[in-house]
Amino acid sequence: MRSCLADAVPIVERRWLPSAGGIPLGLWNLYGSKMELDTPSTIFKILAEEVLGYHVNSDVQDVGTAAEALWKLAGCSPSETDSCHEQTDFHITFGVTFNANVSVEYDRVQRLQMGGLLENLASMGYLTRAGIYVTQALLQSAETSTSRSLLDDYRSYDARYHQPQSFFDDVESIDHSQLVPCAGWLTSSQAALCENNWWKAPTCRFKGNGSCVPCLTATVGRTAYRVAEIMDKAVAHSMPIALGVTRSVKDLHDLVAVHRTLFVFWEPDVTFLQLHPRRISFPKHNPLLWLRGDYSTDSQAEDPRIVVSSDLMMHAPDVREMLLKMKWSLADIDAMMQDGVETKALADGQIQPNFGEMLEVQLSSGNWISGAAWEGACNWLHTHEHIWRTWIPxxxxxxxxxxxxxxxxxxxxxxxxxxxxxxxxxxxxxxxxxxxxxxxxxxxxxxCSPGRKQSSFSAQSCAECPAGTISQSFGQTECTKCPIGSFQNGTGRSECIQCPENMDTSIKGATTEDACICSDNTYWQWEQQRCIGCPADFICNGSFMPPLQRAGTWAEALEGGGYSIYYCRDVLRCPEALPGSCATGRTGRACADCFKGFAAAADGSCQPCDALQLWPFILIPLVVIAVVPLLVFAGIVLSRARKVAISVFVVCLVFGQLVVCLQSLEAQLLSNTFPPYRRLPVSEAPTNAIYQFDILWVDPAKAILQSLSIFSFDIEFSCVLPPRNHLMEYTMQLLAYPVVLLGTFLVWSMARFTRRRVSFTYFVNFHGIILIALLTAMSLSVLRPFQCRENPNGTSTIVTKTDVICWTTGEHIALILLACVGILAYPVAILAAISFLTWKYPIWLRSSSGLEVLERYRFLFGRFRPERYYYGLMLSFHNLVVALIPATLVSVPALQVGIMGIVVCVKLTTQSLLWPWRVDVANYNDMVLSAGLLMLLLLASPLLNLNEQKAMEFVAVLLACVMFLLPIAALLAASAAVCFRLRPQSKYSMFLCHHKAGAGALCRFIKLIVHKYGRMNIFLDSDELDDLSRIFEIVSSDTRCLVAVLTPDLLQRMWCAGEMTSARKSGIPIIPLYCDGFAFPDADCINKIESVWTEEQQYTLTSHGISMEDIKAILQGFL
Incomplete structure (x- = not known):
């Protein structure tokens, strides 16, 4: 590669651009086939390589328009704009003229990126023009003529006043065969009147060929260069022009060189430099006329610009500085082009260069022009070093x-x-x-100082951080948004301003203090004009929204902006809403009451009363009216049909047990329905009743439990009474049974005057059954005022009447007094009466009126076996304990499940051991119902949620105690068993082994005589034994001696043989008592003894450890 300058930077020391690992500086050689633009590009290339020391890529490109060059600098194309933000291979182009089309395309490229992809850097220092030219020789000839014409002025060609044709050749002297026929260059939108390939203006056409001025233009590509503009000017200014079009620039050059003629071309250009052409001036360019297609004014001079990519400042700032200073005059360009062409021609062996031929080759290939341009550029650099040295930074x-x-x-x-x-x-x-x-x-x-930032290269200033952002240290490239809880209303700041206490912002980058809102779990207190913490049992969603009461709580607004929180009976009654809100139709403290004429609905609201809510008030009178006929009918049937009486008795027993079981379920419902509200998120809060030991009952079990409220007399009175009339409601509940008692007594009294009288015994039994069956319900009802639960505000309210404040209000004191009366009238009186009757029962039974007592109190004693007559009292105490659980343990919900389970287990165990009911069906039914209650508690225990730390600690202590007591109980049981086995004396002094048919009376006589004259304890199986399976164990463990009453069939009885064998194996003395008719068995009978008993009897003996050999051995002793 040749060098131009003597001190050129060596190739090995030249630099690459730093982007993408190193690329050359890209020079897009716009219009590479036009010499006037290639020469400045060549000068730039030489200086960039040899002075600045860059690698430059300047391959000649055949690009049709400047608009396409813009896309090359942007690194993409109009159809693929996605790659415009990537690296480009070209950075600089010379000679972009911004006409209308190029300007539109430039704006399009710039819009692809903020700040633009290109930079319209600088002008090249000169203007390019095109138009009608006249040679210097013709100008001088006209100026020296007698007319002194100025042929470079359009007014000298006005045929009305001048005769310019005298200075030019006649059109007939020019060979028209060298011209292109008009049809060859006319477009579809043009029309021309041509003669011998000349297109003549009107002034030329009307006056003849002798008055015409020839004007030649060339075909560039396939288009006649500027023919419409030239003819428009000739017509507008009365110029007698005859316009001809040559086939090529070479033909144009040749004709102009030998003929006196005008020609159309552009400058700067080397083709006609030797003719020293002068452009004819026309009126100043009028862009509005040109837009309308009127070309009578001069053409627009164009400013060739240097356009670079926007990243040139970042990659090569010294190159950009040099480009800003590079300027040439039009004479410089002409001189460089002429010098280059002449130097190239001499180098190629040409004495006189043929400019027309050279231009034709240039237009067709462009291959040789870079050499000529390099020569002209290098020569210019050598002769004008004083100019370009000032360009170098x-x-x-x-x-x-x-x-x-x-x-x-x-x-x-x-x-x-x-x-x-x-x-x-x-x-x-x-x-x-x-x-x-x-x-x-x-x-x-x-x-950049704190509060400012700069994210781009080559920045001339640091931008202030906008409002809502900060930069805290020096040299930040980006500003950081203020975090949540702060704001910044100023610009250029380094610190954010914190929001007031308990306030946050909803977004980062807040710009004003108005963006500060109450944070989560706080709310705006209007009286204090600040955000305060969310009160307990409230939901605060922040912002400026008021706090919301949690579902299941009710908030009462206090003076000063505070709130007093009460627990509601049901979460559905107090929805999650503004403080003091209730479900539809509800009113009062904690939404406890319905408006008069409304009744509670399943969804927690109160709806207008209908027949469904009024059924208790309709049913009770019907029951009272119908009970006496039922008693009369039952009395008649029972007195006439013993089988029917027994069946009715069994049914009544089963039904009574079911009623008691349902009351136990209702007690569980009461203990599980009204808890302290659990502080859970709304999404976790139960959707229905929350139970006191946090059992989240689910349907359908929840609906079934709620339907049992009738068994505790929990009846809505709002259909007939106004709200908050709790004394009246409670009084009506207490008087419910006395009203029934009085009504039935009146009916019974009137029935005495009928033909079939009803005995007073039936009346007593009927009410006895009611009292025993509904003891739990009555106890639940009268104890309800004592069921007080603590609220978050420190007060206590009744669980079922959450608007009644306990212990401090007159209303509650009155309820307590009524409850005391109710306790004395119902559970205390009932249990006292049952206890008294149970205590007197054995005495009355041995008296003369025993049968009458048995009939009158059959409701208490007739249901049980005679020896278990006391079980009625035990069952009544059990029912009272069930009722006491929700009342006494209301403040300890975690303990209620365990206590209820213990009570049910004790009752189930006691019933299984005593087997008290008179009929087996009742015993089995009682076991099933108790087991069902126990299963219900076990199945509900996984739903138990001990969310309070205090409750969890309490349950943990109880569990530890139980786990500690279990091994102790097992140890005590084992010790008792050992002591029982090892006790020194037997329980029975004598065991009478006998055959009942042969010696039953004798044995009874022996026992009576012994009891009369001694203190010996005699075992007689008919008196002592309940379970035959224990008879052998009694012989071996609890007997001092066995008396075998030998009667004829004794030895053939399986049980008698087993008793004697057990005594012999245990070392118990056997005393034989021979009776008449007894015969000693012989050896043959002894050997065949197994044939006397069935296989089942033999299996029974074997299961107790008695074999046939043992029996034969004891029989051998009688021989």
Whole structure:
């Protein structure tokens, strides 16, 4: 590769652009086949390579328009704009003229990226023009003529006043065969009157060929160059022009060189330089006329521009600085082009260059022109060094956007020093112009101060951080948004302003204090004008929204902006809403009451009363009216049909047990329905009743439990009574049974005058059954005022009447007094009566009126076996304990499940051991119902949620105690068993082994005589044994001696043989008592003894450890 300058930078020392690992500086050679633009490009290439020391890629490209060159600099194409933000291979192009089309395309490219992809950097210093030219020889000839015509002025061609044809050749002297026929260059939108291939203007056509001025233009490509413009000017200014079109630029050059004629061309250009052409001037260019298609004014002079890619400042700022200073005059361009062509021609062996031929070759290939341009550019550089040396930037004279940089120390500098170079300022830095001690200007890169940022290269200033953002340190490339809970209303700040206490912002980057809102779990207190913490049992969603009461709680607004929180009976009654809100139709504290005429619905609201809500008030009178006929009918049936009476008795037993079981379920419902509200998120809160030990009952079990409220007399009175009339409601509940008692008594009294009288015994039994069956329900009802639960505000309210404050209000004191009366009237009186009757029962039974007592109190004693007559009292106490659980343990919900389970287990165990009911069906039914209750508690226990720490600790202590007591109980049981086995004396002094048919009376006589005269304990199986399976164990463990009453069939009885064998194996003395008719068995009978008993009897003996050999051995002893 040749060099132009003597001190050129060697190729090995030239630089690559730093992007993408190193690429050459790309020079897009626009219009590479036109010499006037290639010469400035060549000068730039020489200076960039040999002076600045860059690798330059300047391959000649055949690009049709400047608009396409813009896309090349952007690194993409109009159809593929996605790659426009990527790396480009070309950075610079010379000679872009911004006509209307190019300007539109330039704007389109710029819009693809903020700040633009291109930079319209500078003018090249001269203007390019096109028009009608006349040679210098013709100008001088006209100026020296008698007319003194100025042929470079359009007015000299006005045929009305001048005769310009006298200075030009006649059109007939020009060979028209060298011209293109009009049909060859006319377009579809043009029309022309041509004669011998000449298109004549009107002034030429009317006056004949002798009055015409020939004007030639060439075909460029397939288009006749500017024919419409030339003819438009000729017509507008009365110019007698005859326009001809040559086939090529070479033909145009040849004809102009030998004929006196006008010609159409452009400048600067080398083709006609030797003829020294002069452009004819016309009126000043009028762009509005040209837009309308009127070309009578002069053409627009175009300013060729230097366009670069926008990243040139970042990659090569010194190249950009040089481009800003590069300027040429039109004479410089002409001289360089002429010098280059002549130098090239001489180098090719041509004495006189043929410019027309050379231009034709240039237009067709463009291959040789770079050589000629290089020669002209190099010669110009040699002769004009004083000009281009001023273009070269000094290494340490940095431009605005650059800064001094030490390559050796790899750091930015604040002053000039040896080895300093200029580099674009990096992001986070700004370029600052400074004047050093020598008085010369340069630039340094300094870090952006806090509150400012810069994210681009070559920045000339740092931008202030906008409102809502900050930069806290030097050299920030981006501003950081203020975090949640802060804002910044100013610009250029380094710290965010914190929102007031308990306030946050909903977004990052807040710009005003108005963006601060109450944070989560706080709310806006209007009286204090600040955000305060969310009260307990409230939901605060922040912002400026008021707090919401949790579902299941009710908030009462207090003076000063505070709230008093009460628990509701049901979460559905108090929805999650504004403080004090209730479900539809509800009113009062904690939404406890329905408006008069409304009744509670399943969804927690109150709906207008209908027949469904009024059924208790309709049913009770019907029951009272119908009970006596039922008693009469039952009395008649029972007295006449014993089988029917027994069946009815069994049914009544089963039904009574079911009623008691349902009351136990209702007790569980009461203990599980009204808990302290659990503080859960709304999404976890139960959707229905929350139970006291946090059992989340689910349907359909929940609906079934809620339907049992009738068994505790929990009846809504709002259909007939106004709200908050709790004394009246409670009084009506207490008087419910006395009303029934009085009504039935009146009916019974009237029935005495009927033909079939009802005994007073039936009346007593009927009410006895009611009292025993409904003892739990009555106890639940009268104890309800004592069921007080603590609220978050420190007060206590009744669980079922949440608007009644306990212990401090007159209303509750009145309820307590009524409850005391109710307790004395119902559970205390009933249990006292049952206890008294149970205590007197054995005495009355042995008296003369025993049968009458048995009939009168059959409701209490007739249901049980005679020896278990006391079980009625035990069952009544059990029912009372069931009712006491929700009342006494209301403040300890975690304990209620366990206590209820223990009570049911004790009752189930007691019933299984005592087997008290008179009929087996009742015993089995009682076991099934108790087991069902126990299963219900076990199945509900996984739903138990001990969310309170205190409750969890309490249950943990109970579990530890139970786990500690279990091994102790097992140890005590084992010790008792051992002591029982090892006790020194037997329970029975004598065991009478006998055959009942042969010696039953004798044995009874023996026992009576012994009891009469001694204190010996005699075992007689008919008196002592309930379970035959234990008879052998009694012989071996609890007997001192066995008396065998030998009767004829004794030895053939399986049980008698087993008893004697057990006594012999245990070492118990056997005393034989021979009776008449007893015969000793012989050996044959002994050997065949197994044939006497069935296989089942033999299996029974074997299961107790008695074999046939043992029996034969004991029988051998009688021989």
């Amino acid at each position: 000094q290494a340490d004279s940095c431009l605005h956007g650059q800064g001094l940089f030490s390559v050796a120390d790899t750091q930015w500098l604040e002053r000039r020093q040896v080895g300093a170079v200029c580099r674009p300022c990096e992001p986070g830095y700004t370029s600052v112009m400074v004047t050093d001690e020598t008085g010369l200007d340069t630039a340094v890169c300094r870090l």
